Amino acid sequence: MGRTQAFDRDTAVRAARAVFWQSGYEDASVPDLERATGLSRSSIYNAFGSKRGLFDEAVQSYLDEVVRPRLRPLEGAQVEPGAIIGYLDGLREALAGAGSAPAANGCLLINAAGAPIAHDAEVARVIAAYRDELRAAVGRGIGAHLPAAPEAERDRLADAVTGLVVAAFALVRIAPEEASRGLLTARGLIDSFRPQAR
Amino acid sequence: MGRTQAFDRDTAVRAARAVFWQSGYEDASVPDLERATGLSRSSIYNAFGSKRGLFDEAVQSYLDEVVRPRLRPLEGAQVEPGAIIGYLDGLREALAGAGSAPAANGCLLINAAGAPIAHDAEVARVIAAYRDELRAAVGRGIGAHLPAAPEAERDRLADAVTGLVVAAFALVRIAPEEASRGLLTARGLIDSFRPQAR
DNA sequence: TATATAGTGGACCGGTCGTTACAGAATATC
């Protein structure tokens, strides 16, 4: 019995996700979240317990609907040779999106990681796991792209590319040109290995 | 006539610099700055006008006494061949300093750049200029280290190394291992060019 | 000694923060 929940929980989380994505955790105020979700203060605390609770759900939503789809071409046993290049180009496109696209705000996790919230052990754990997932995917992409290259060189290359990708995300909002430059550099590094490998 | 200023301005700025370095601009509260400098609220506003005024002086002090000394071996017409390696190793050492050393907090400017203060045009300008200075220094270091390498490859290498260095600074506090890993990768990239160049 | 400046401590301002509480209206099941 009793009234059923009127709003769609996922929709509300997605709206909150956009706010956290753009503003980081600390700078996203509760009134901001009210406005974005269309919910009242009371409803938010009723449904999610706290601002932090809402943030945690937003992070999960971000991983499921934003991060993992983008890494999908680099998952699985047989990765396309061009997938790693496509991934880098896709990233550059998304990050360079003229401010309108949500991805132009970089990475929700890294943005949120700027402030004290990053000292939170749980958040740090999620970020570390995210990075390892990325490194593995890049490694597979490099492997498929340069099958003839020596393993040591492939590892070094994958390390550099992963570093540059993380750097790009960390820097989009501080120095967008630097971020794009880093992704271009990563592409250039891969290309410079290509002739020798053939 | 009148009483002479009792405290040493530079000492106070250095103390404030440490606070901004560790906490960023927004998270450094005025009480924090009182405690660190040993000055009263009134004296701070008397001497520096505002929190922002104190921050600006701290940034200049940081550039003069921290950044530029470290880049000095990469300045001038004749740079030592090993200088770029020494620079990367020195950075890694400083960033890995067991939490006690101030440099373990990364870069004052990048830390401060996380929050709304980075939207400030002046701060953005300082950061961009800082980055260009770094890129030029790394370029000279690479040139001295690999004089025989083709210019295009040297440029690509210098871009990658600069990107990884900036990334390291941006990431020390979020993911210290990633930062150290990035600097090691930069070293490895340089070494991998060495044999061909000889 | 008179006076101008440097310093302290504390009260206070308006504002924002996350969170809690509560009254009342809307909507579901029994």
Next chain:
DNA sequence: GATATTCTGTAACGACCGGTCCACTATATA
């Protein structure tokens, strides 16, 4: 229709923020 649950307002809480103001003390020069 009774009742349980979900909503929306709105007010208030205690804490912190940067900044201002003022009365007071200390120390220098003229």
